[in-house]
Amino acid sequence: ALTIGIVGLPNVGKSTLFNALTKAEVLAANYPFATIEPNVGVVPLPDERLGKLAGVFGSEKLIPATVSFVDIAGIVKGASEGEGLGNKFLANIREADAICQVVRAFVDDDVIHVAGRVDPADDIEVIHTELMLADLQTLEKVIPRLEKEVKGKKADKAVLDAAVAAQKLLEEGVTLAKGAAKAGIEMEHLRELSLMTSKPFIFVFNVDEDGLSDEKLQTKMRELVAPADAIFLNAKLESELIELDAEEAAELLSSVGQEESGMDQLAKVGFHTLGLQTYLTAGPKESRAWTIRQGWTAPQAAGVIHTDFQRGFIKAEIVGFDDLMETGSMAEAKSKGKVRMEGKDYVMQDGDVVEFRFNV
Ligand code: GDP
Numbered sequence: 001a002l003t004i005g006i007v008g009l010p011n012v013g014k015s016t017l018f019n020a021l022t023k024a025e026v027l028a029a030n031y032p033f034a035t036i037e038p039n040v041g042v043v044p045l046p047d048e049r050l051g052k053l054a055g056v057f058g059s060e061k062l063i064p065a066t067v068s069f070v071d072i073a074g075i076v077k078g079a080s081e082g083e084g085l086g087n088k089f090l091a092n093i094r095e096a097d098a099i100c101q102v103v104r105a106f107v108d109d110d111v112i113h114v115a116g117r118v119d120p121a122d123d124i125e126v127i128h129t130e131l132m133l134a135d136l137q138t139l140e141k142v143i144p145r146l147e148k149e150v151k152g153k154k155a156d157k158a159v160l161d162a163a164v165a166a167q168k169l170l171e172e173g174v175t176l177a178k179g180a181a182k183a184g185i186e187m188e189h190l191r192e193l194s195l196m197t198s199k200p201f202i203f204v205f206n207v208d209e210d211g212l213s214d215e216k217l218q219t220k221m222r223e224l225v226a227p228a229d230a231i232f233l234n235a236k237l238e239s240e241l242i243e244l245d246a247e248e249a250a251e252l253l254s255s256v257g258q259e260e261s262g263m264d265q266l267a268k269v270g271f272h273t274l275g276l277q278t279y280l281t282a283g284p285k286e287s288r289a290w291t292i293r294q295g296w297t298a299p300q301a302a303g304v305i306h307t308d309f310q311r312g313f314i315k316a317e318i319v320g321f322d323d324l325m326e327t328g329s330m331a332e333a334k335s336k337g338k339v340r341m342e343g344k345d346y347v348m349q350d351g352d353v354v355e356f357r358f359n360v
Pocket residue numbers: 008009010011012013014015016017106107108111206207208234235236237
C-alpha cells in the first residue's frame with residue numbers, strides 16, 4: 001500500500017498526533033496486516049456515502065478505505081550528513097510515497113522548542129534543506145555514472161539531462177515538488193532515484209485551540225507552503241477526540257468551532273495527495289469502499305477485489321452514487337435507465353457503485 005511518511009523537528013507534536021493516528025485503527029479486524037508494524041498507523045478514510053449505501057442495501061457492515069501513515073521520527077539539522085540516525089531516517093523517507101511535515105505553531109513555554117522559539121517558516125526551511133542536501137548527494141553520485149552510461153549508449157541522454165536540471169534547481173534552493181514542472185524537468189526520468197523533494201508534501205500545522213479558527217494565521221501558513229496542502233489541527237485535542245464516541249467527539253469539536261477532526265481532514269488530504277480514489281460495492285453483507293489509483297480502468301479496479309475478477313473481467317454494472325440515492329434502490333435505478341454496463345476500457349469515476357461480471 002502507498003504510505004505517507006510523517007516527519008518534523010523534535011517537540012512539534014509528532015508523537016502526540018501519531019498516537020492518535022494509531023488509535024484510529026479501529027479496523028484492525030478487517031485489515032489483518034495493518035498493525036504488524038508499530039510505526040505504521042492505518043487510518044480510515046471518512047466517507048459519508050457508506051452509511052447511506054448501507055441504508056439502501058441493508059448492509060451489516062461498513063468497510064471504509066484506509067490511508068497509511070509511517071512515523072519517521074527525529075529528523076534534525078545535519079541528517080543529510082548521516083549524523084546520529086540520520087541515514088536511517090532518510091532511508092525511511094525514501095520509501096514513503098508522500099511526506100507529511102508536522103510544524104509547530106502552538107506556543108507553550110513548558111515545551112522546549114529545539115531552536116529556542118516557535119517559527120514555522122524556519123522549521124519548514126530546516127527540513128527542506130536537509131532533504132534537498134540529501135537529493136543533491138544522490139545526484140552527485142548518479143550524474144557521473146549517467147555520463148559514462150550515455151557515452152556507452154547504455155543510458156538515455158534525456159535521463160542525464162533531467163538529472164543535471166534537477167541538480168541545478170536544488171542548488172538554487174528550490175525543491176523538485178515546487179520547481180520541476182516549471183523548469184521543464186520530466187520527473188518520470190528520475191523516478192528510480194526516489195528523490196525526496198520530488199515527493200508530494202502535506203503540511204500539518206499543530207496550532208493552539210485559538211489557531212483552529214485563526215483565519216489570518218492560516219492564510220499566512222497556506223501561502224508559505226503553496227501549492228502543497230496545509231491542515232490545521234491541535235494534536236492534544238486530536239488525542240482527546242480519539243478517546244470519545246462519535247457524539248461526544250462532535251460536541252467537543254463544535255465547542256472549538258470545528259466541524260471535522262484534524263485526523264479526518266488529514267486522511268482525506270493524504271488520500272488525495274497519494275493520487276488515490278475509491279469506488280463502492282454494496283450488498284446485505286457489507287458496504288465497502290475500495291482503493292484504486294486515479295485513472296484506473298474497470299478491470300484494474302476489479303483486480304483490487306480479486307485477481308480472478310480482473311483476469312475474467314466481462315463487464316461492470318455501474319450506477320453513480322447520486323443517481324442511486326435519487327432513485328432510492330437498485331431496481332428503481334435500473335428501471336429509470338441509470339444503471340450502465342461498462343466494458344474493459346471504462347475509466348472508473350469517483351462515486352461509482354459497482355458490480356463486476358466475470359468468468360471464473
Ligand atoms: P514530538 O517530539 O514531535 O514527537 O512531540 P511530542 O508529541 O512528543 O510533543 C512534545 C511535547 O509537546 C509534549 O509534552 C506534548 O504534550 C506537547 N504538545 C504536543 N502537541 C501539543 C499541542 O497541540 N499543544 C500544546 N500546548 N502542547 C502540545
